[in-house]
Every structure is written in structure tokens, then in C-alpha cells.
Amino acid sequence: MPAPLPEELVDAFGRHIRYLRLSVTDRCDFRCVYCMAEEMTFLPRREVLSLEELERVATAFVDLGVRKLRLTGGEPLVRRGIVDLARRLGRLPGLDELVLTTNGSRLAELAAPLRDAGVRRLNISIDSLQPDRFRALTRTGDLGRVLAGIEAARAAGFDRIRLNTVVLRGRNDDEVIDLVTFARDRGLDIAFIEEMPLGHIDEHSRAEAFISSADLRERLADHFRLEALGDPTGAAGPARRFRIAGSDSRIGFISPHSNNFCHLCNRVRVTVEGRLLLCLGNEHSLDLRELLRRPQGDPLALHRAIAGAMARKPERHHFSHEGEPEIVRFMSTTGG
Numbered sequence: 001m002p003a004p005l006p007e008e009l010v011d012a013f014g015r016h017i018r019y020l021r022l023s024v025t026d027r028c029d030f031r032c033v034y035c036m037a038e039e040m041t042f043l044p045r046r047e048v049l050s051l052e053e054l055e056r057v058a059t060a061f062v063d064l065g066v067r068k069l070r071l072t073g074g075e076p077l078v079r080r081g082i083v084d085l086a087r088r089l090g091r092l093p094g095l096d097e098l099v100l101t102t103n104g105s106r107l108a109e110l111a112a113p114l115r116d117a118g119v120r121r122l123n124i125s126i127d128s129l130q131p132d133r134f135r136a137l138t139r140t141g142d143l144g145r146v147l148a149g150i151e152a153a154r155a156a157g158f159d160r161i162r163l164n165t166v167v168l169r170g171r172n173d174d175e176v177i178d179l180v181t182f183a184r185d186r187g188l189d190i191a192f193i194e195e196m197p198l199g200h201i202d203e204h205s206r207a208e209a210f211i212s213s214a215d216l217r218e219r220l221a222d223h224f225r226l227e228a229l230g231d232p233t234g235a236a237g238p239a240r241r242f243r244i245a246g247s248d249s250r251i252g253f254i255s256p257h258s259n260n261f262c263h264l265c266n267r268v269r270v271t272v273e274g275r276l277l278l279c280l281g282n283e284h285s286l287d288l289r290e291l292l293r294r295p296q297g298d299p300l301a302l303h304r305a306i307a308g309a310m311a312r313k314p315e316r317h318h319f320s321h322e323g324e325p326e327i328v329r330f331m332s333t334t335g336g
Contacts, residue, residue: 007065009065016266018266019066020058020268022068024071025076026273029075030140031138051084051274073084076100084209097120099119099122101122103138103146107124121160121162125261126165133175163188163189163191171308188246191254194254194255217242239254265313283311286312288306
């Protein structure tokens with residue numbers, strides 16, 4: 001007889017895995033310079049999980065104790081049927097929170113339907129408030145559409161909205177004060193993220209563009225009184241967070257290089273081709289698509305495979321902002 005399924009997922013280091021980031025597409029309508037190449041080849045349709053397969057994966061993880069599910073991409077809002085998928089996932093028994101990360105370009109049309117479908121929180125990427133610079137960093141993005149999307153999200157009544165900014169020295173680091181002010185004035189949170197060395201890029205030097213979270217905190221401390229909210233926790237995510245005094249807005253710093261958070265990691269990722277990634281900065285993985293597309297046999301085979309894979313989750317990553325990346329997959333194919 002097969003061993004009974006665990007009630008929750010625990011890795012070899014005693015970390016409880018309660019958070020799944022589920023990629024619904026590798027496609028995106030932007031080509032951000034730190035995320036992907038300008039000319040991309042995307043997956044053939046047959047290699048992409050169907051909406052039904054994505055739902056099966058999410059259901060299995062929730063059955064195994066995952067309580068938070070984040071829909072990611074690429075850009076998740078370019079996936080046809082995304083609102084219906086969100087509605088079905090939001091109804092999963094045992095799921096506490098359904099959230100989504102987006103570049104904001106389609107939020108003007110989809111913010112209200114997503115909120116009605118059960119999405120509770122949004123992360124919206126925005127790397128500049130200057131239209132020309134925004135276009136240069138995203139290669140194709142329209143800042144006006146993203147700003148309209150942010151306003152639509154505010155009107156839709158999400159529990160919280162967080163802006164995400166990847167900071168590159170000499171490209172947008174001079175805007176951090178403006179970005180915090182923009183977020184605070186609108187009752188939003190904001191997180192500053194050190195660039196992650198995933199995929200080969202030739203648009204800029206990662207070593208030269210790197211700026212640490214500590215440097216940014218020093219700059220912000222000259223303009224805002226920041227009240228520390230403690231170290232990261234598995235529940236709150238990897239950001240070291242501060243409240244802006246006199247405001248409900250919070251600033252987070254995500255520091256995969258300068259101050260990693262691996263000992264608190266409570267998450268795994270599933271890419272849109274069904275690859276279970278056990279660590280953002282390593283290649284430890286399991287092919288779930290092959291299991292999903294087998295002729296029906298053991299109805300719990302997917303659950304057993306997921307539970308067994310936790311023993312392979314590595315203790316930590318070893319990112320470096322200098323030299324060639326060890327991980328050649330782009331961020332856009334990783335699932336956020």
C-alpha cells in the first residue's frame with residue numbers, strides 16, 4: 001500500500017511549504033530589460049498547460065496544505081480565460097488567499113472582474129514614472145496604460161496593492177523618492193527589488209547596474225521616517241518591510257543578493273509548461289506535465305509526486321550580480 005499523503009508539505013530543512021506561485025503563461029506584452037531578451041521565442045501551445053491542468057495543479061497543492069496562491073506569468077493577464085481560472089481557484093476549499101502579479105497594462109479592463117473573481121491582493125510592476133524612461137526599460141510599455149490600471153485597481157477595492165520596482169543604478173535609482181511618494185499619496189505599498197541574475201542579457205551590465213537595498217534605505221531615510229516592521233517571515237514574504245510614519249503605506253526591500261531570505265522560504269513555483277521549480281536560484285525541479293498527461297491511473301499520483309519532491313528542495317540559492325548567470329532561464333519563464 002502506498003504511504004498516506006501528508007497533510008502539509010515540509011522540506012528536508014523543516015520549512016513548511018504553504019505558498020505556490022503558479023505561472024499561467026510565458027508570454028508578455030512588455031520586454032523589460034532585466035527580465036527577457038528583446039526577441040523572445042515562446043513555448044508552442046502544446047507545451048503549455050491548459051486552464052484545466054493549471055487548476056488540477058493548484059488543487060493538488062491546496063490539498064497538500066498550500067494556503068496562498070499567486071498567479072504569475074510572463075504577464076498573466078494576456079492569458080485567455082484568466083478571470084474564469086481565477087474564479088475557479090478562488091473557490092478551492094482550504095485556500096486562504098488568491099493573489100496576482102501583473103505589469104498593469106490590462107488592469108483598466110480587468111481589475112474589477114479579477115476582484116469579483118476572488119483575487120484579494122495585487123502586485124503591480126512599475127519601474128519609472130517618466131514615460132520615455134518607462135518605455136526604454138520595458139521596450140514596449142505605455143506608462144499611461146499602467147497608471148490607468150493602477151487607478152482601476154484602487155477603485156476595485158483590493159485588500160492591498162503593492163507596486164514592485166526593480167532598481168538599476170544609473171537607469172531609475174534617481175526615482176526612488178518619487179516612487180515612494182507616488183505610492184504613499186495613493187495608499188499603496190511599494191517594494192524595491194535587487195535585480196535577479198536569471199537568463200543571459202546584453203542590454204546592460206548587471207554588475208554595473210546593481211544597487212543594494214541598504215543603499216536605497218539610506219537614501220529614503222533622508223526623506224521619510226521609516227518604522228521597521230521586523231524581519232521577513234514566511235507568511236509575509238521575503239521583503240524586509242517598513243511603515244512610512246504617518247501613513248498606512250509600507251516599503252519593502254527584497255534582497256536576493258545582499259541579504260537573502262532562504263532560511264524562511266515557504267514557496268515553490270510551477271512554470272506554465274508544468275515544471276515544478278523548488279528554488280528560484282537552482283535548477284532542482286520535477287516535470288508535472290508528464291504526470292498530468294498520463295492516461296488516468298493513480299488519481300493521487302500528482303499529489304504523491306509533489307510531496308516526494310519536497311525532499312529535493314535545496315537549502316539556499318547562490319546568486320551573484322557579477323559575471324555570467326548560473327541560471328540561464330529568464331525570469332519570465334520562471335513564474336515570477
